Amino acid sequence: MHPDGACQAILLCASDALAEGARAVAFDVVYAGQPCRAFAVRWQGAVHAYLNRCSHVPMEMDYQEGRFFDDSGRWLLCATHGATYAPDTGACVGGPCRGGLVKVRLSEKDGLVHWHTDPLLQPPAS
Numbered sequence: 001m002h003p004d005g006a007c008q009a010i011l012l013c014a015s016d017a018l019a020e021g022a023r024a025v026a027f028d029v030v031y032a033g034q035p036c037r038a039f040a041v042r043w044q045g046a047v048h049a050y051l052n053r054c055s056h057v058p059m060e061m062d063y064q065e066g067r068f069f070d071d072s073g074r075w076l077l078c079a080t081h082g083a084t085y086a087p088d089t090g091a092c093v094g095g096p097c098r099g100g101l102v103k104v105r106l107s108e109k110d111g112l113v114h115w116h117t118d119p120l121l122q123p124p125a126s
């Protein structure tokens with residue numbers, strides 16, 4: 001938690017780095033005290049980010065680094081057993097997932113994308 005208890009906005013990347021259909025942008029977070037990878041994608045114009053942790057087995061989901069969309073470009077896919085998630089909500093829509101992905105809140109303004117901390121989601125120690 002930020003020393004004053006407030007949630008922080010942390011610069012993730014330039015908007016251009018998150019193109020529709022492009023590879024995800026990876027970043028590191030601490031979730032519930034555990035170091036964890038997260039990823040951000042753009043889908044239908046909006047940016048979304050999640051922990052890179054499948055709800056089936058807590059493994060990273062990309063079979064090639066940064067590749068999360070299935071061949072249709074419609075769903076986020078876990079490469080291990082095929083759990084499928086909605087890119088805008090992280091909800092499980094197919095496969096063996098048990099619940100949805102953990103969402104990381106993003107904001108986009110003036111060509112920059114920031115991610116937002118919350119009580120469970122903190123930046124890694126620098």
Ligand code: FES
Binds near residue numbers: 058095
């Ligand atoms: S670990 Fe993701 S579907 Fe099994």
